[in-house]
Amino acid sequence: MVELFGADYSVYVRSARLALAEKGVDYSLVPVDVFATGGPPSDHLDRQPFGKIPAFRHDGFSLYETGAILRYVDEAFTGPDLQPRDVQARARMNQILSILDAHAYPTLVWGIYVERVAKTRDGLPADEVKIASAMGRARTIVSTLEGLAQDGPFLLGQQLTLADCHAVPMLALFHESEEGELLLRSAPRLSDWLMSFRTRDSFTATKPTDQS
Numbered sequence: 114m115v116e117l118f119g120a121d122y123s124v125y126v127r128s129a130r131l132a133l134a135e136k137g138v139d140y141s142l143v144p145v146d147v148f149a150t151g152g153p154p155s156d157h158l159d160r161q162p163f164g165k166i167p168a169f170r171h172d173g174f175s176l177y178e179t180g181a182i183l184r185y186v187d188e189a190f191t192g193p194d195l196q197p198r199d200v201q202a203r204a205r206m207n208q209i210l211s212i213l214d215a216h217a218y219p220t221l222v223w224g225i226y227v228e229r230v231a232k233t234r235d236g237l238p239a240d241e242v243k244i245a246s247a248m249g250r251a252r253t254i255v256s257t258l259e260g261l262a263q264d265g266p267f268l269l270g271q272q273l274t275l276a277d278c279h280a281v282p283m284l285a286l287f288h289e290s291e292e293g294e295l296l297l298r299s300a301p302r303l304s305d306w307l308m309s310f311r312t313r314d315s316f317t318a319t320k321p322t323d324q325s
Contacts, residue, residue: 114170128279129167129169134314136186138190195274202272213276218283221254226290230290256300281316284307
């Protein structure tokens with residue numbers, strides 16, 4: 114029994130779901146809304162003391178932090194390897210994962226997508242100052258990922274890795290904003306990779322409910 118606790122709108126939950134889908138692992142997504150009135154339910158805090166999502170359980174083994182979950186999914190289950198065996202390629206994958214967590218998520222998702230797309234969709238005004246202040250870092254992130262992307266269908270070339278699973282939920286949201294679409298035009302490898310990955314069954318199967 115594999116259980117993933119979280120909400121399908123979360124890019125981090127989707128990252129874990131993509132890894133599970135690419136490995137061919139059956140799992141149950143147990144709904145947890147950390148933005149609900151009153152915050153995360155108390156039983157979720159027993160699984161994740163910081164109140165974040167996702168949390169994970171496999172045959173009684175509990176785990177949280179997305180990076181740990183991703184690596185566990187790859188190493189605990191049969192299926193295609195999602196981590197390179199070559200030490201330098203594996204280091205590059207881990208570098209991309211770190212860039213995504215430290216820089217891409219707060220900037221591309223919260224700094225731009227949430228302001229430009231999510232808030233305005235809910236009838237709230239975008240914070241133009243916040244968006245403008247995020248644009249310089251967004252350009253650096255996009256150009257850096259473009260420079261690290263290799264020839265081939267995936268970020269590291271011919272092998273789909275955890276870097277793809279972690280990057281695509283963030284960049285797919287970023288692309289929904291006018292700023293993201295414009296910036297990604299200047300990154301042909303990254304843009305082509307994103308468009309290609311969006312056709313994968315795993316991407317379709319993990320689409321958030323509000324994007325159906």
